[in-house]
Amino acid sequence: MKTYLDCIPCFFTQALRAGRIATNDEMLIKRMLDDIGLRLKDISLDCTPPEIGRTIYGRIREMTGQPDPYRAIKDRSTAKGLELYPELKKVIAQSEDPLLTAVRLAVAGNIIDFGVFESVDIDDTIQTVMKQKFAIGDYPLFRERIEAAQQILYIGDNAGETVFDRMLIEEIGKPVVYAVRAEPVINDATHDDAVAAGIDGVATIVSSGTDAPGAVLPTCSDEFIERLEQAELIISKGQGNYEGLSQTPYPIFFLLMAKCRIIASDIGVTQGDIILKAHNL
Amino acid sequence: MKTYLDCIPCFFTQALRAGRIATNDEMLIKRMLDDIGLRLKDISLDCTPPEIGRTIYGRIREMTGQPDPYRAIKDRSTAKGLELYPELKKVIAQSEDPLLTAVRLAVAGNIIDFGVFESVDIDDTIQTVMKQKFAIGDYPLFRERIEAAQQILYIGDNAGETVFDRMLIEEIGKPVVYAVRAEPVINDATHDDAVAAGIDGVATIVSSGTDAPGAVLPTCSDEFIERLEQAELIISKGQGNYEGLSQTPYPIFFLLMAKCRIIASDIGVTQGDIILKAHNL
Numbered sequence: 001m002k003t004y005l006d007c008i009p010c011f012f013t014q015a016l017r018a019g020r021i022a023t024n025d026e027m028l029i030k031r032m033l034d035d036i037g038l039r040l041k042d043i044s045l046d047c048t049p050p051e052i053g054r055t056i057y058g059r060i061r062e063m064t065g066q067p068d069p070y071r072a073i074k075d076r077s078t079a080k081g082l083e084l085y086p087e088l089k090k091v092i093a094q095s096e097d098p099l100l101t102a103v104r105l106a107v108a109g110n111i112i113d114f115g116v117f118e119s120v121d122i123d124d125t126i127q128t129v130m131k132q133k134f135a136i137g138d139y140p141l142f143r144e145r146i147e148a149a150q151q152i153l154y155i156g157d158n159a160g161e162t163v164f165d166r167m168l169i170e171e172i173g174k175p176v177v178y179a180v181r182a183e184p185v186i187n188d189a190t191h192d193d194a195v196a197a198g199i200d201g202v203a204t205i206v207s208s209g210t211d212a213p214g215a216v217l218p219t220c221s222d223e224f225i226e227r228l229e230q231a232e233l234i235i236s237k238g239q240g241n242y243e244g245l246s247q248t249p250y251p252i253f254f255l256l257m258a259k260c261r262i263i264a265s266d267i268g269v270t271q272g273d274i275i276l277k278a279h280n281l
Numbered sequence: 282m283k284t285y286l287d288c289i290p291c292f293f294t295q296a297l298r299a300g301r302i303a304t305n306d307e308m309l310i311k312r313m314l315d316d317i318g319l320r321l322k323d324i325s326l327d328c329t330p331p332e333i334g335r336t337i338y339g340r341i342r343e344m345t346g347q348p349d350p351y352r353a354i355k356d357r358s359t360a361k362g363l364e365l366y367p368e369l370k371k372v373i374a375q376s377e378d379p380l381l382t383a384v385r386l387a388v389a390g391n392i393i394d395f396g397v398f399e400s401v402d403i404d405d406t407i408q409t410v411m412k413q414k415f416a417i418g419d420y421p422l423f424r425e426r427i428e429a430a431q432q433i434l435y436i437g438d439n440a441g442e443t444v445f446d447r448m449l450i451e452e453i454g455k456p457v458v459y460a461v462r463a464e465p466v467i468n469d470a471t472h473d474d475a476v477a478a479g480i481d482g483v484a485t486i487v488s489s490g491t492d493a494p495g496a497v498l499p500t501c502s503d504e505f506i507e508r509l510e511q512a513e514l515i516i517s518k519g520q521g522n523y524e525g526l527s528q529t530p531y532p533i534f535f536l537l538m539a540k541c542r543i544i545a546s547d548i549g550v551t552q553g554d555i556i557l558k559a560h561n562l
Contacts (some may be wrong), residue, residue: 004296005300005314007305008297009291009293009294009297012289016286016289026286033289036318037317037318037321038318038319039318040314041315041318041319100489162541186376203307
């Protein structure tokens, strides 16, 4: 997805939020916003938003000297996910279509995104998403392709959401390679976050090589791009990965809630909609 | 009111909205946002937000070559106000306390602010504000001071709202000097807008000398500052005038709805609250 003009004020909103998580020094945050302001003229709308996010969050790390400002938030998200895990496993097992229930929970997990919302009521969200109609619901094709696949490349998004991804991977019951960010960016899952969620017990964890908040190809490792090119089937979680991959030729199921109005419009749905969208499939 | 860090993303949101009203050329709007980005480092948080707004809207006028991009919106707002005028005059006349009803309508008129909201349902707003409790309600003192005053300086805000100001001025029944912006900025009322609303029949219209979207003293004319200094009683409408005047020593009643979360917090109320606040009185 290209960057829309509407993304520009949002970059400053995100930088302010991340700046306040990284430091209490308001003047330092002002200098970070000034720094982003100076760079704006060099930012092309042809880039994807997470490519620009990469620059912004990189500058915040450099200017605050905090390599992982969302560490505590990510840990809390993972702990909350693990706390819910036993109960949600029962919900999946007792449901009419466990795979579909696990897909729905994986979307619910996508809402645990402290980079977008200030706070969420996770339990309420799960109840809502379990009943919510998919705005784009390619589940029959998803089930068919999952059943036929030998191996799946699953691109993770946020820490905490990882626990919900784990439950979906357990239902899929096929060999899965789970890709995470190479470096901390916002609350996105890195290798450590995936391990903390127990993903290492159900999938092979690999790095996408990027420190952008999304699978932005020009910033991914050659090794990961080779994986994308050879992948039989890809599951891409969340907005950042959608933004990075929506114009690529790979066989992807995008699984996300459209939390942002602009992304929703790009997909052709309404803000707040949940989506399981087949792409090149 | 000083500028908060939270105002910075909002400056870009406002610039984008105003840019889209002024032109359809997305690349020109990008260049305008870039231009504001470059200026950000020179913007001090010690300025008031409308002082910064003045720079931003000035650049939009210069870069688009549109001296008054909100002309059509202002005309529609004034026309809508005049359409409602006869009916609302009856509502005032038949009410238990006509002055209070006129005050409430003047707040309702403050909601006709296309600089903040994309669209509003004016009739619904009027119904709501007629029943809404004031978060700060200095009406008893307001009535007392209005009755005692020889002359009142009334600082207007938006076009369209001017019709509602006219109704309050008619209820006040004292000599009123009505101050408007010197130049078009957002949808703020200038001399022509005040005349179109019929203010010239009930008050003496003067210019504040500023092209900022609020009474920002360093940008006002000496003549207007002299009026402020000599004023027995001032009514200040809207957020922009609050931002410009909240730290001045003049005897003011601030009359507004706190549409912005940051201004609400500065006043000590909740976003969406309506306020009649005595200041230095």
